[in-house]
Amino acid sequence: MTNKLKIGIVCYPTYGGSGVVATELGIALSEKGHEVHFISYDQPFRLDLFSDKIYYHEVSVPDYPLFEYAPYELNLTSKLVDVALHEKLNILHVHYAIPHASAAVNAKQILATYGINIPIVTTLHGTDITLLGKDKSFKPVIEYAINMSDAVTAVSEDLKKETLKYFNIKNEIKTISNFIDMSLYQQKEDVKLRNQFAKKAEFILTHISNFRKVKRVEDVINIFNKVSEEIPAKLLMIGDGPERLKAEQLCRQLGITKKVKFLGKLKVIEKVLSISDVFILPSETESFGLVALEAMASKTVVISTNSGGLPEVNIDGETGYLSDVGDVNKMAKDAISLLNNIETLNRFKNNALAHAKAFDYPNILPQYEAVYQNLVSKIKE
Numbered sequence: 001m002t003n004k005l006k007i008g009i010v011c012y013p014t015y016g017g018s019g020v021v022a023t024e025l026g027i028a029l030s031e032k033g034h035e036v037h038f039i040s041y042d043q044p045f046r047l048d049l050f051s052d053k054i055y056y057h058e059v060s061v062p063d064y065p066l067f068e069y070a071p072y073e074l075n076l077t078s079k080l081v082d083v084a085l086h087e088k089l090n091i092l093h094v095h096y097a098i099p100h101a102s103a104a105v106n107a108k109q110i111l112a113t114y115g116i117n118i119p120i121v122t123t124l125h126g127t128d129i130t131l132l133g134k135d136k137s138f139k140p141v142i143e144y145a146i147n148m149s150d151a152v153t154a155v156s157e158d159l160k161k162e163t164l165k166y167f168n169i170k171n172e173i174k175t176i177s178n179f180i181d182m183s184l185y186q187q188k189e190d191v192k193l194r195n196q197f198a199k200k201a202e203f204i205l206t207h208i209s210n211f212r213k214v215k216r217v218e219d220v221i222n223i224f225n226k227v228s229e230e231i232p233a234k235l236l237m238i239g240d241g242p243e244r245l246k247a248e249q250l251c252r253q254l255g256i257t258k259k260v261k262f263l264g265k266l267k268v269i270e271k272v273l274s275i276s277d278v279f280i281l282p283s284e285t286e287s288f289g290l291v292a293l294e295a296m297a298s299k300t301v302v303i304s305t306n307s308g309g310l311p312e313v314n315i316d317g318e319t320g321y322l323s324d325v326g327d328v329n330k331m332a333k334d335a336i337s338l339l340n341n342i343e344t345l346n347r348f349k350n351n352a353l354a355h356a357k358a359f360d361y362p363n364i365l366p367q368y369e370a371v372y373q374n375l376v377s378k379i380k381e
């Protein structure tokens with residue numbers, strides 16, 4: 001595509017998959033010459049670039065004594081109208097349905113009163129559908145916002161299926177898989193770094209998440225506990241969130257605090273993953289599991305549940321193993337069998353890397369560009 005576009009990207013700025021995908025998509029688009037305007041309530045956590053093609057617009061919600069609940073969606077809507085008008089955006093791409101898609105639909109209607117027609121692309125990421133979407137108090141708004149978007153994408157086939165199952169969707173939903181920038185992943189172990197965390201004979205297991213209930217972090221600890229009874233190993237827990245304390249308490253109860261390190265939030269997860277042998281993701285639900293893909297790009301095998309879109313990422317018996325949610329025994333058994341057989345472990349590590357390469361961003365980015373181009377060309381007709 002040769003047409004350079006001005007693209008508004010709305011996302012959550014926090015430590016979470018949808019924000020990471022949105023930020024990396026924006027950066028990749030800017031590198032292809034598009035002008036990208038990020039709109040969020042805080043600087044997206046992976047947005048640390050200085051470029052004439054990247055702009056960040058902060059949405060602030062003024063304090064007002066009358067507001068028991070601050071109307072963030074209205075401030076976001078006003079900001080979208082303002083940025084679209086003054087930066088002359090060609091397209092708005094919103095990540096996560098709540099409240100971004102409905103704010104964008106509203107902004108589109110306001111912009112129409114100025115004689116401006118701006119197409120909206122909504123990308124569904126997971127919990128906006130699988131958790132919040134199923135909450136009856138949100139359902140009508142989500143359904144409306146999806147149906148009123150000009151294009152809708154989902155990050156996995158499974159999420160598309162779930163969306164069509166739970167909502168009355170009249171729009172087509174296109175699956176565009178999540179992606180990674182393979183050049184960030186070196187697959188080369190930093191021996192000095194590894195030695196800081198584990199002895200030579202010990203394996204390193206890792207978990208990275210926002211420690212919400214859906215991640216089942218206590219399962220991570222229970223799996224590791226069983227593994228470490230049979231195999232010398234250390235566990236690195238990266239991230240933070242509401243379930244962290246429970247996971248720490250469980251480690252104390254099990255007497256494994258010396259083997260488990262809670263490192264908190266980290267920006268450079270590639271470094272941690274490069275020294276990891278096994279990545280554990282026992283989520284209750286996961287529309288895609290971007291972090292599993294990041295682990296695989298670092299040549300790390302994945303022990304995960306089979307929920308949601310995970311089987312599209314982690315191929316059972318090739319790049320790792322899948323288990324039913326909560327089946328801690330099987331997940332531990334699978335990890336032990338891999339760590340007991342170096343030849344198989346290395347084969348799985350190579351498979352993981354090969355599969356991750358299919359999700360490198362040059363393979364995925366053109367799919368988003370085609371969606372934008374199609375919508376923009378319809379407006380020009």
Ligand code: GMT
Nearest residue numbers: 016017018125126127286287288289290
């Ligand atoms: O996984 C999270 O807790 C964060 C959440 C988000 O929306 O930020 O992630 C969702 O979107 C990611 C990017 O598309 C997916 O890789 C995750 O699987 C999905 N999380 C869930 O479905 C639980």
